[in-house]
Amino acid sequence: MNETQQNIHPQAQIHPQAIVEEGAIVGKNTVIGPWTLVSANVVIGDNCKIHSHVVIKGPTTLGHGNEIFQFASVGEDCQDLKYAGEETRLVIGDNNSFRESCTIHRGTIQDNALTQIGSNNLFMAYTHVAHDCIVGDHCILANNVSIAGHVHVGDYAILGGMSGVHQFCHIGEHAFVAANALVLKDIPPYLMASGQPAKPFGLNNEGLKRRGFSKETLLMLKRAYKTIFRSGLTVDGAVENQQQSMQEFPEVAKLIEFIQNSSRGIVR
DSSP states (O other): OOTTTTBOOOTTTTTOOOETTTEEEEOOOOOEEETOOOTTEEEEOTEEEEEETTTSSSSSEESOOOOOTOOOOOEEOOTTTTOOOOOEEEEOOOEEEEEETTTEEEOTTTSSSSEEEOHHHHHHOOOOEOOOOOSOOOOOOOOOOEEEEOEEOTTEEETEEEEEOOOOOEEEETTTEEEEEEEEEOOOEEEEETTTTTTEEEEOHHHHHHHOOOOOHHHHHHHHHHHHHTTOOOOHHHHHHHHHHHHHHHHHHHHHHHHHHHHHHHOO
16 A cells, blocks of 8 residues: 555554555554554544454544444444435544444435534444434443434433434433433433433432532522423423523523423423
8 A cells, every 4th residue: 555645644553454545544643453444535533543353434534542443333334225325424523432343324415414423432332323423522322322313412421231212312411321221202411311211310410410510500400300300390381480590500501402402302
């Protein structure tokens, strides 16, 4: 291979038995292991580590400091039957870890032709991120989690092992989804959800405390939770009840805004 033509940084380390197609871009100090395929329309940033037996297709862009373990498939054509070979993209941020046998698919033109993953996420073994998904920062998807097409996952969300998320569902930031949950509706920010189908089980108190939420904020979120999910009010009535808290606490405002913008309806 011609490293000059392929835009491979001279300090990248590419195993002789790896295949890096002409046109791929590989950054400084990035390591690519044996029997890995990187297609021509892939950009890999600096300080990444791509283990053996990985397939990265594109158009796909990876930022800096990502690690992809063996047998992962990143940037492959999606499984949507409507997909007809159109050019779509996968964009990944920095410092993510994709463990063994993860599958991450590109988008479709029926959405924004884009699957996007933020930074500092952990995708444990056998996780699947389908076409057109948007995943934020600092998320954890435990083993065998599958999120279907067009799913959005907010920052700091945690999805327990074997949980599945129906297409078009949104999961709010700092939410916690228990193992084996089946998510059929949107899960608002800060909530814990469990079951098949998933239902709310209070605030993610421990997670919020670890992330520095104040006692006062936690108290107001708890009051908002009780009003929305335990008072017997309609969703509209509960939202109206929280107008004052929304003005004083941006976290409550974020919770209410998520509920108001939900197209699938929220777990309740």
